[in-house]
Amino acid sequence: MHILVIEDDPTTGDYIASGLRAEGHVVDLIDNGRDGLVQAMTGTYDVMVLDRMVPDIDGMSILRTLRAAKNPTPVILLTALGGVEDRIDGLNAGADDYLVKPFAFGELSARLTALSRRPPPSEEPTVLKARDLEMNLLTRKVTRAGQAIDLQPREFALLEHLLRRKGRVQTRTMLLEGVWDIHFDPQTNVVESHMSRLRTKVDKPFDVTLIETVRGSGYRIAE
Amino acid sequence: MKRLRSTPLKLSVVLIAVFTGFMTVGLAVAYALMHEALSADIELRADQVIAELATIPESDERLERAGEIARAADPRALLIRFTLDGETVANSPELRDGVVHEDDVPLPEPTIADSYLVRHADLAPGTLMVGIGRDSLSELVETFVSILGFALLPALMLTSAIGIVAVRRTTARVEAIRDTLHRLSEGALDARVGAPHPDTDLGDISRDVDRMAEAQEAATGALRQIGADIAHDLKTPIQRVAVRLERLGDAELPDAARDLLEQAQDETAQIIATFQSLLQIAQLEGGQGRDGFKPVDLGALVRDMAEIYETVAEDGDARLTSAVAGPLSVNGDKHLLSRLIANLLENALRHAPGTDIRLSLAGRTLSVTDGGPGIPVDQRELVLRRLARLEASRSTPGSGLGLAMVKAIADLHGATLTLGDAQPGLVVTVRFPG
Numbered sequence: 052m053h054i055l056v057i058e059d060d061p062t063t064g065d066y067i068a069s070g071l072r073a074e075g076h077v078v079d080l081i082d083n084g085r086d087g088l089v090q091a092m093t094g095t096y097d098v099m100v101l102d103r104m105v106p107d108i109d110g111m112s113i114l115r116t117l118r119a120a121k122n123p124t125p126v127i128l129l130t131a132l133g134g135v136e137d138r139i140d141g142l143n144a145g146a147d148d149y150l151v152k153p154f155a156f157g158e159l160s161a162r163l164t165a166l167s168r169r170p171p172p173s174e175e176p177t178v179l180k181a182r183d184l185e186m187n188l189l190t191r192k193v194t195r196a197g198q199a200i201d202l203q204p205r206e207f208a209l210l211e212h213l214l215r216r217k218g219r220v221q222t223r224t225m226l227l228e229g230v231w232d233i234h235f236d237p238q239t240n241v242v243e244s245h246m247s248r249l250r251t252k253v254d255k256p257f258d259v260t261l262i263e264t265v266r267g268s269g270y271r272i273a274e
Numbered sequence: 275m276k277r278l279r280s281t282p283l284k285l286s287v288v289l290i291a292v293f294t295g296f297m298t299v300g301l302a303v304a305y306a307l308m309h310e311a312l313s314a315d316i317e318l319r320a321d322q323v324i325a326e327l328a329t330i331p332e333s334d335e336r337l338e339r340a341g342e343i344a345r346a347a348d349p350r351a352l353l354i355r356f357t358l359d360g361e362t363v364a365n366s367p368e369l370r371d372g373v374v375h376e377d378d379v380p381l382p383e384p385t386i387a388d389s390y391l392v393r394h395a396d397l398a399p400g401t402l403m404v405g406i407g408r409d410s411l412s413e414l415v416e417t418f419v420s421i422l423g424f425a426l427l428p429a430l431m432l433t434s435a436i437g438i439v440a441v442r443r444t445t446a447r448v449e450a451i452r453d454t455l456h457r458l459s460e461g462a463l464d465a466r467v468g469a470p471h472p473d474t475d476l477g478d479i480s481r482d483v484d485r486m487a488e489a490q491e492a493a494t495g496a497l498r499q500i501g502a503d504i505a506h507d508l509k510t511p512i513q514r515v516a517v518r519l520e521r522l523g524d525a526e527l528p529d530a531a532r533d534l535l536e537q538a539q540d541e542t543a544q545i546i547a548t549f550q551s552l553l554q555i556a557q558l559e560g561g562q563g564r565d566g567f568k569p570v571d572l573g574a575l576v577r578d579m580a581e582i583y584e585t586v587a588e589d590g591d592a593r594l595t596s597a598v599a600g601p602l603s604v605n606g607d608k609h610l611l612s613r614l615i616a617n618l619l620e621n622a623l624r625h626a627p628g629t630d631i632r633l634s635l636a637g638r639t640l641s642v643t644d645g646g647p648g649i650p651v652d653q654r655e656l657v658l659r660r661l662a663r664l665e666a667s668r669s670t671p672g673s674g675l676g677l678a679m680v681k682a683i684a685d686l687h688g689a690t691l692t693l694g695d696a697q698p699g700l701v702v703t704v705r706f707p708g
Contacts, residue, residue, distance in 0.1 A: 060510050060513070060514075062510075062513075062514040062517060063510070063513050063514065063517065066517040066521075131505045131509040131510070132505055132553070136557070136562045136563055136565070136566070139566055151550065152509045152510070152512075152513050153509060153512050153513035153515075153516040153517075153542075153546055154513075154516075155516065155520060156517075156520060205581060205582070231578075231582055232578075232608075232609075232612070233582070233609075233612060233616070234609045235609070235613045235616070236547055236550070237616055237620065238547070238620050238624075238676070239583075239586050239620050239623060239624075240586060240589070241582055241583070241586055244585040244586045244588075244589050245582075245585055247589075248585055267520070267523065
């Protein structure tokens with residue numbers, strides 16, 4: 052992917068850029084708003100990472116200018132502010148996702164991947180598959196190697212979320228937002244607790260593990 | 275009922291009542307005095323006629339004089355009837371003594387007065403009846419009715435009208451000041467009474483309220499800017515620390531070093547969480563978030579949160595049960611309300627591990643009850659403060675911001691937060707406004 056990163060702090064900028072390059076992306080790193088706006092308006096990017104507080108022109112103004120010019124490139128906003136209204140303001144200004152500093156690289160990487168590969172809504176599958184596991188979205192039946200698996204509604208939702216994003220890492224916060232609509236950081240192991248129940252049913256009785264833990268990042272069902 | 279509490283309205287009513295009272299008493303006294311004088315005058319005139327005839331010594335002269343008087347008299351003013359030796363001169367039939375009304379006087383109507391004062395006198399020889407017309411007294415009543423109609427009523431109406439205008443004006447200004455203060459207290463810092471400020475005491479107050487609001491807005495704005503600056507300035511180095519720790523993790527490390535690294539990463543995560551919570555509480559206390567309020571189905575939210583935390587409770591050997599009595603729509607922010615419930619549940623799970631935890635919604639009251647040690651009465655206020663942690667719980671993890679955040683969210687929604695005794699355990703109730 053071709054990614055534009057506008058971030059004024061050299062350590063963070065370098066961290067994001069080198070991390071993304073190591074994953075095989077092409078990264079343009081810019082450390083001020085004026086050059087950032089020019090680059091964003093003229094270049095062609097798959098996704099942009101925008102810091103909200105950069106010198107000259109702030110990230111929100113760049114985002115608004117982009118959207119006013121009908122530029123649909125997915126944008127993820129980085130911010131030091133994590134207030135209730137800050138998030139809503141960011142999303143209203145046209146951001147596709149919002150990440151509060153400080154964040155782990157795995158979180159940013161997973162979210163960028165999610166943004167760049169949004170599945171087209173036209174092809175809605177009725178059966179989701181991974182290896183020998185099948186989830187029928189109409190009958191809401193789940194089978195693995197021909198055996199029926201009985202799931203609670205939230206376990207079903209969690210498995211469905213992972214299956215729909217097969218091959219992509221889902222971080223703890225992405226799962227909280229996507230499966231439980233929780234937009235804060237709980238101080239208890241909500242995700243781990245539900246994940247362990249799901250695994251007991253989906254993985255434990257079988258030889259091959261379907262739901263992988265990605266160290267320091269999150270969970271994934273392999274492609 | 276609000277209108278009756280208005281000070282200017284009360285004052286106007288009292289003033290009009292006092293004014294009416296004084297006028298009425300004054301008129302009544304004047305009427306009584308004039309009535310008495312006129313009555314005395316009527317008596318005097320009757321006495322004069324009697325005295326005049328009594329002074330004539332000769333019987334036939336007396337009869338002749340009485341005849342003259344009877345012929346000359348206007349029956350409206352004077353009725354007379356004199357009888358001597360079977361001979362009678364009169365312009366009137368015999369009437370009884372005292373006040374006689376026109377119905378009792380058998381004379382053609384246009385020639386008589388409304389009432390008469392009748393006196394009988396035995397002049398020996400001869401008997402005399404004198405009736406003096408009391409029209410002057412009737413005129414007195416008419417005069418006073420006219421005074422009432424032409425002077426008192428318009429005066430009353432005028433003062434009432436002036437009162438109403440004054441009341442309207444001051445009430446509108448008082449309402450404007452009250453509204454402004456109310457909105458300011460709810461966090462709408464741009465609320466103003468607004469110019470023009472009239473040159474009155476209320477005008478001065480509204481000007482002062484606006485000045486105060488301006489100062490408060492400026493101070494809050496400065497505080498917010500400082501907050502944003504601190505957030506930016508501190509978060510950048512925290513971000514760098516997190517970045518470096520993560521990079522360190524990519525290297526080959528001995529197990530001991532990796533343990534230390536993971537501890538450092540956990541600590542960093544805790545710093546970030548505390549920092550984030552402090553910033554958010556400050557923003558909530560500043561009224562941020564209220565603009566996005568929408569109706570939220572609290573019943574559904576409570577059920578969702580119970581479902582999410584049931585497994586967490588089971589993992590900690592606690593039991594979480596929930597009860598929702600009917601749906602409840604609350605005007606608020608769904609994410610903040612779910613955070614409020616989550617914080618209460620996490621607080622219970624942390625401080626009352628392994629007990630029965632009950633989450634319930636009854637009427638407009640949300641409550642979380644645990645079976646832990648509870649909080650002593652004198653320390654309940656304390657735990658709602660930021661970073662306040664009871665000595666007994668210093669060893670348990672937690673930022674000490676959970677309940678402060680709950681309080682901030684409850685306040686933002688106009689809800690009342692109460693800590694109580696569940697005997698044993700703690701019961702936290704959040705009562706939403708109706």
